[in-house]
Amino acid sequence: MGDIAGFLHAHPPFEALDADELAALAAVAELEEHPAGATILPKGGPPVTHVRVVHTGAVEIVLDGRVLDLLGPGELFGHASMLSGLPLGFAAVAVGTTTCLRLPADAVRPVLGMPAGLRYVARSLLSSALAGPAGADDGSASSAQRPVGELLRAPLVFAAPALSIRETAQRMTASGASAVVVPLRDGRVGILTDRDLRRVIAEGTDTAAPVSAAMSAPAWTVAADRLGGEVLLDMLDRGVRHVPVLDATGQVLGVLTDVDVVAATTRSSFGLRAAIARAGSVPELVAAAAELTPTVIALHDARVAATDIAGITSVVVDALTRRLIELVAPGPPPRPLTWLALGSLARREAVPSSDVDSALVWAGDGQGRADNAAEYAHALAEQVLSGLAACGFRADANGAVATNKLFARSYDGWVAAARSWLADPTQERAPILVSLAVDARPVWGVRAAPAVADVFRDARRHPDLLRLLGRYALAHRPPTGFLRDFVVEHTGRRRGKLDLKRGGLVPIVDLARWAGMAAGVTSASTPARLRAAAAAGTLDPGPAATLEEAFHLVLQLRLAHQVEQLRAGEEPDDLVRPADLSPVTRVSLREAFRTVATVQRRIDRELQLGVR
Structure with missing residues (x-):
């Protein structure tokens, strides 16, 4: 047991355990041997009840015949299925004769719930060289790459600053929430969590006092389009377990907890260290x-x-x-x-x-x-x-x-x-x-x-700037000049090629930035800006939706083109030959460009009339 405890202590997330905790874990560990090529855990198998740690040898993580990862001694696997209760999204196969430590879920789950364990789960998925496919068998995307706005689960509860701590706690209990958001006069928010309530009780604070006396303010907040894994790392670094999530206009959508992110993360396929x-x-x-x-x-x-x-x-x-x-x-x-x-x-x-x-x-x-x-x-x-x-x-x-x-x-x-x-x-x-x-x-x-x-949130009060930015957004026009084909470059290395970035993405990105600023939105993704502009009325919902569809299509084509260049060992660029695209793709791309051009013409007319 001493050897097993020492081995575990040398590898995350077990290095944070003390001697007694390591001894208890080593006491329930089983050493199992697998011959070369043996399937240790099958894809689609039942939820894992025992996780494994590679002791000697190596284990391949395989999905549909493709090796996603190669694990060596000290590497943990099976914990995603164990935590989520979902079937395995991959197979684990022994490479050569391999031994593993088999650890019961009940013994490992508390380890992964500790700060070091949470950090291990987050960093293994976020900061890895390969995140793996973004969905497990249930089709859910990895929360490390999902916007936190999609991960909110707990009910959103508000309390006025003057509400008593006792009434606030009753409101939290009634709704099943572990935190309450307190709007402040300056537009920011405070937050009171269940941990704050425990501190109130421990310190003997009068629960008739207003919630403003016990809350944390101003609360650290995050935008809804930030990625789950990155937010979880920030939460761990700050030592907080709750964070209000804001939409593109600064309104509170809900409160994210570290459990929300980890629960969703464990539904994703396994990633590298x-x-x-x-x-x-x-x-x-x-x-x-x-x-x-x-x-x-x-x-x-x-x-x-x-x-x-x-x-x-x-x-x-x-x-x-x-x-x-x-x-x-x-x-x-x-x-x-x-x-x-x-x-x-x-x-x-x-x-x-x-x-x-x-x-x-x-x-x-x-x-x-x-x-x-x-x-x-x-x-x-x-x-x-x-x-x-x-x-x-x-x-x-x-x-x-x-x-x-x-x-x-x-x-x-x-x-x-x-x-x-x-x-x-x-x-x-x-x-x-x-x-x-x-x-x-x-x-x-x-x-x-x-x-x-x-600083630019009040850009709506500066119509001259918005009008100039609107014209700047119209400077890049999609290549729709020919009825049956695209406008392509005529000289140099670009001859006969279509620039997907300059002709396709830049017009959409610029329009979204301008429309987002007109809606009071600053730093945000292009789709988030388009949705905010539609909600605020700076873009009609129909054109905003079609622009977002065009953005996704052109980005997908741009990435697919560059992936093929990477396979061939070439420097990636944005230049494609229209003849190399499939007929269906050419039609879709042409329609996307025409959609962008139509929206540009409409905005151009409105700017000339001083409408926006």
Whole structure:
């Protein structure tokens, strides 16, 4: 038993257990031997009642004849089925003579419910080099790649700040909720959880006191389109178990709990370990990043939606960025600092050809204090962008990078620039800079700092800016000039080819950004912006829905084209020959382009009339 306890203690998530807990677990462990090629766990079998830990040898995780993962000593498998109560979504097969430790579910379940266990589940699915197919046999997508707005389960309960703690607790009990949301006067919210109530009782607080005396405020909130795995990691890092989820207009949709995410995560197929998180050097990080190409190919072959694959790609780049900052930062920053993703990465719409748009923001006024915040930011950005390039993610060639002074400012500097663009949108490059800044999403750094993109929430009060952004959104027209064919390039390497990004996606992305800003929405995905615009009336529901359909179609075609290039060892791009597309695809693409063109013409007329 001592040998078994020592073995388990050397591997996550068991390393967090104390000696007595390890001894108890070792006492119920059974050592089993499997010959080469033996199926240890069959796909579609009943829910697992015992999980396994590879002791010697190796185990392949197989789906429909394709190997998804190769597990070595210390690797845990079967826990997803055990936690969810669902049939296995894969088969586990011994590679050579293999021994496993067989652990009862009742003994392992409490381990996975501990913070270290929750972190193990989250990181194994989110930060892995390969997330695996996004659905188990029940067809549900992996919550690591699902928006948290789709994971909400608990009823939403509100309480006024003046309501007593006792009445608030009664309201929570009656509804079966473990948290209550308290609206605040400034538009933000507070939150009271069951853990807060336990503290109230322990401290002897008068339960007749208002709930505002016991709540946490302002509560940390997340947008509904953030991915479940990433939010779970943030929750674990912050030590919180509840977080209010906001829709694109800032309204509370519900309260997410860590159990919501883990419960949904365990319904997904098994993923690899957190290769990025454990990289101890830049070369190790480069080696981990090299697995993204086969990951994208495997996910595409598994028919995972293009939006999900784009989300996974964006999450991987986020993880690489954070780990690079940890590895290369030249000491602690002189002022609190935040790294921002811009462009497709910020919208979680990255594909293999996407470059890295980035920015930096630090606390303060940037008025030449002696702390050298700007110099530090520039040195950090150079190192991080160099590391990302080594990992295969090149910096934006047009200068939207954190080493450019235009994209590295103090928070006050960003606010001043944004307000100047709002006041005078005719400034040189103002539409481009606004379009980039409004996409900005924090990746690393200060959590409580105001978001740069939030400066543009009142864009509706600046009709000149919106009108100019509307015209900017109309600058890219889809290639619908020929009745029987597409407009293609006529010179150079683009001759005879159609640009899916410039001709297909960019017009939709720009329209969605403009319409979203008109609806008061800043940083968000393109589909989320379109839905918010339809809800707010800045786009009619019909055109908004058809634009969203067109977005999904073009993104899927773009990704499929790049996957074939990756298979062939070619550099991915956005140029396709219309003749290489199937007749059905050509018809669908032509209709999508015509839909976008129709919406553009309608908006063009309205802008000329001053309607919007």
